[in-house]
Amino acid sequence: MNLMTRLAAGLALTLAATGAHAANVLVVLSDENHLDLKDGKVLSTGFYLNELMQPVKLLLDAGHEVTFATPQGRAPTVDASSVTAAYFGNDAAQLTLHKDLLEKLALTSPTASPVVSLARVEQQGYARFDAVYIPGGHAPMQDLLKSPALGRLLADFHLRNKTTALVCHGPIALLSTLPDAGSFVAKLEAGATPATPKWIYSGYQMTVISNQEEEQAKPLLGGGEMKFYPQTALQRAGARFSSNATPWTGHVVLDRELITGQNPASALEVGQRLVERLK
Numbered sequence: 601m602n603l604m605t606r607l608a609a610g611l612a613l614t615l616a617a618t619g620a621h622a623a624n625v626l627v628v629l630s631d632e633n634h635l636d637l638k639d640g641k642v643l644s645t646g647f648y649l650n651e652l653m654q655p656v657k658l659l660l661d662a663g664h665e666v667t668f669a670t671p672q673g674r675a676p677t678v679d680a681s682s683v684t685a686a687y688f689g690n691d692a693a694q695l696t697l698h699k700d701l702l703e704k705l706a707l708t709s710p711t712a713s714p715v716v717s718l719a720r721v722e723q724q725g726y727a728r729f730d731a732v733y734i735p736g737g738h739a740p741m742q743d744l745l746k747s748p749a750l751g752r753l754l755a756d757f758h759l760r761n762k763t764t765a766l767v768c769h770g771p772i773a774l775l776s777t778l779p780d781a782g783s784f785v786a787k788l789e790a791g792a793t794p795a796t797p798k799w800i801y802s803g804y805q806m807t808v809i810s811n812q813e814e815e816q817a818k819p820l821l822g823g824g825e826m827k828f829y830p831q832t833a834l835q836r837a838g839a840r841f842s843s844n845a846t847p848w849t850g851h852v853v854l855d856r857e858l859i860t861g862q863n864p865a866s867a868l869e870v871g872q873r874l875v876e877r878l879k
């Protein structure tokens with residue numbers, strides 16, 4: 601047997617032994633490498649390494665397939681400030697392990713990235729996916745929150761009660777399902793208070809990076825200020841927000857098909873919950 605055949609046979613055995621079936625999980629990331637702040641300032645960002653890679657590694661280790669997509673199909677960018685052992689329990693070996701897996705997947709490579717556009721995902725049909733996962737970093741605040749293609753996808757998953765998992769700034773992407781996400785977001789960005797809209801996630805319990813955590817993280821914005829905070833935005837849209845008691849500790853909320861994690865420290869548990877759901 602060649603290596604691939606042996607790997608495939610080993611995987612089939614593992615899956616048979618656990619009674620599990622291989623699922624296909626769609627991971628949606630931002631195309632953007634920055635977030636526009638107030639007063640024309642700009643924050644360089646992207647996705648957080650641990651928020652993407654801890655769940656992805658758990659999914660791959662459990663024998664599942666992972667498909668990566670961004671709205672335009674551009675290779676996503678890792679937020680450089682997230683490439684530190686601090687987000688991996690100060691364990692340098694864990695940082696290396698997850699960084700190496702990201703490199704092996706070539707996800708951020710402009711030429712070799714396996715990432716597809718959301719138009720392509722829509723064309724191939726949502727039926728082949730069992731769940732969707734959206735990690736944070738600030739980049740989803742730039743595009744995912746008002747992406748019509750993502751809104752259609754999430755609405756379909758909601759309708760079919762398919763697991764929808766999001767972490768940190770990722771849950772802001774749920775706004776894309778609003779009837780007019782663009783104008784809702786424009787009002788928030790202008791500092792206005794939009795009227796509470798009709799929303800498929802209205803009344804859902806969820807979490808997202810808290811206003812308190814955003815205030816504490818302000819020094820990382822290089823003197824800039826965010827146009828609005830995700831907690832305020834999701835509450836305005838009709839979410840029932842819940843928070844950890846101590847900032848930056850892990851907090852995961854389950855409500856129907858939704859799994860949300862509050863911050864980087866919640867990513868591993870969100871990944872575990874997601875894998876549990878796929879059994």
Ligand SMILES: *[C@@H]1O[C@H](CO)[C@@H](O)[C@H](O)[C@H]1NC(C)=O
Pocket residue numbers: 761856857877
């Ligand atoms: C939707 O999925 C959740 C989580 O798997 C489950 O608890 C719930 O019963 C499902 N709801 C329906 C209507 O199937």
